[in-house]
Amino acid sequence: MTTRRQVLATVCALTVIVNVPVAVRSQPSASTRRIGFISPGGTAVVESFRASLADLGYMDGRDIHIDFRAANGQLDRLPELAGELVGLKVDVIAVVGAVTARAVQKATTSIPIVFAIVVDPVADRVVASTDRPGGNMSGVTSFDPQQARMQISLLKEAVPSLERVAILWDLGVSELLTHANEEAARSLGLRPQSFGVRGPTPDIDGAFAAMLSEHAGAVLVLEEPITVVHRKRIAELANAHRLPSMFARDWMDAGGLMAYGTSVVEAVRRMAGFVDRILKGASVGDLPVETVTRQELVLNVKTAREIDLTFPPDLLKRANTIVR
Incomplete structure (x- = not known):
C-alpha cells in the first residue's frame, strides 16, 4: 500500500x-x-x-x-x-x-x-x-535592395497624405539599414525622421513624443534587436497615437497596422x-x-479600424495575409 x-x-x-x-x-x-x-x-x-x-x-x-x-x-x-x-x-x-x-x-x-x-x-x-x-x-x-523602398511605398499607399515618415531603429547596431530607409523615403518624395533607441531599457515613449512633435505621419519599425524585443509596446503606442505603423513580416503579432518583407x-x-x-x-x-527572396504583405484591418484608417481596395487585394 x-x-x-x-x-x-x-x-x-x-x-x-x-x-x-x-x-x-x-x-x-x-x-x-x-x-x-x-x-x-x-x-x-x-x-x-x-x-x-x-x-x-x-x-x-x-x-x-x-x-x-x-x-x-x-x-x-x-x-x-x-x-x-x-x-x-x-x-x-x-x-x-x-x-x-x-x-x-x-x-x-x-x-x-x-x-x-x-x-x-x-x-x-x-x-x-x-x-x-x-x-x-x-x-x-x-x-533586398528594394525592400526599404517597398515598405515605405506601401505606407504611402495606405496613407496618401503622408509627408513625413519616422524610422525607429536600434542605436546598438550599425546604421546601414537606417540609411537605406532614409534614402528610400527621400526617393519617394517623403521626409525621413530617424529616432534611435538603445537597450536594455529603451525610451520608446520618448521616441514617440519626439515623433509627434516632429509631426510624423507614420512610423517604420526596423527589424533590429531592441525594436523586435519591444515590438508590442511600440505597436501599442503607435495605435494609441493613431500613427500608422509598418513592421517586418514576422512581427505582425505586435498588433501594428502593416508588415512587409521576408520571413525570419x-x-x-x-x-x-x-x-x-x-x-x-x-x-x-x-x-x-x-x-531569402520571398516577400509577403500583411495588413491588420482590426488595427486600421482602431486608428480610423481604411485600406485602399487594391492594397487589400495584394495582401498575402489579412488580420481581421
Missing part, C-alpha cells in the same frame, strides 16, 4: 525535476552533437530553429543538444554569451543578426558559425564574399540546413551565402 508519506515524497521529487533548468536536465551525452544558438532578442526564433532541425532528423536531447543564449536586447552581453558557448566546445554556433555574428567571430576562429538575418554580410564585415565566404562563417541573408522563419529554416551540412562534414567557409 502506498502511504501518504510516499505520495508526498514523489510529488516533491517531481517538483524538483520540473524546476530544474532545461540545460541541467538534458545534459548531452558523449555522442550528441552540441549546437550553440545566440539571439540578440528573445526566444521566439530558437523554437523555429529546433523545429527545422527536427524536420531534418535531429531531435534535441537525442541527436543534438542546443545550448541557447538570448541577450534580450542587451547587446553588450553578446561577447559574454559568445564566450560561454565557445567554452562549452560546441560543434557549431548559430547566430541571429550581424552584431551577434561579429561578437561570436571575435570569440572563435575555429568553431563554424552560421548566421541569419544579416542585412548585407559583406558590408557588415561578416564575410569576405557571398559566393565563397572563407573563414569560419556563412549563412543566410534576407537583404524561412531564414532560420535555411540556417538549420547549413548546420546539417556542417555536421555531415562540409566546411562552412565553402558554403555560399543564401538569400
Whole structure:
C-alpha cells in the first residue's frame, strides 16, 4: 500500500525535476552533437530553429543538444554569451543578426558559425564574399535592395497624405539599414525622421513624443534587436497615437497596422540546413551565402479600424495575409 508519506515524497521529487533548468536536465551525452544558438532578442526564433532541425532528423536531447543564449536586447552581453558557448566546445554556433555574428567571430576562429538575418554580410564585415565566404562563417541573408523602398511605398499607399515618415531603429547596431530607409523615403518624395533607441531599457515613449512633435505621419519599425524585443509596446503606442505603423513580416503579432518583407522563419529554416551540412562534414567557409527572396504583405484591418484608417481596395487585394 502506498502511504501518504510516499505520495508526498514523489510529488516533491517531481517538483524538483520540473524546476530544474532545461540545460541541467538534458545534459548531452558523449555522442550528441552540441549546437550553440545566440539571439540578440528573445526566444521566439530558437523554437523555429529546433523545429527545422527536427524536420531534418535531429531531435534535441537525442541527436543534438542546443545550448541557447538570448541577450534580450542587451547587446553588450553578446561577447559574454559568445564566450560561454565557445567554452562549452560546441560543434557549431548559430547566430541571429550581424552584431551577434561579429561578437561570436571575435570569440572563435575555429568553431563554424552560421548566421541569419544579416542585412548585407559583406558590408557588415561578416564575410569576405557571398559566393565563397572563407573563414569560419556563412549563412543566410534576407537583404533586398528594394525592400526599404517597398515598405515605405506601401505606407504611402495606405496613407496618401503622408509627408513625413519616422524610422525607429536600434542605436546598438550599425546604421546601414537606417540609411537605406532614409534614402528610400527621400526617393519617394517623403521626409525621413530617424529616432534611435538603445537597450536594455529603451525610451520608446520618448521616441514617440519626439515623433509627434516632429509631426510624423507614420512610423517604420526596423527589424533590429531592441525594436523586435519591444515590438508590442511600440505597436501599442503607435495605435494609441493613431500613427500608422509598418513592421517586418514576422512581427505582425505586435498588433501594428502593416508588415512587409521576408520571413525570419524561412531564414532560420535555411540556417538549420547549413548546420546539417556542417555536421555531415562540409566546411562552412565553402558554403555560399543564401538569400531569402520571398516577400509577403500583411495588413491588420482590426488595427486600421482602431486608428480610423481604411485600406485602399487594391492594397487589400495584394495582401498575402489579412488580420481581421
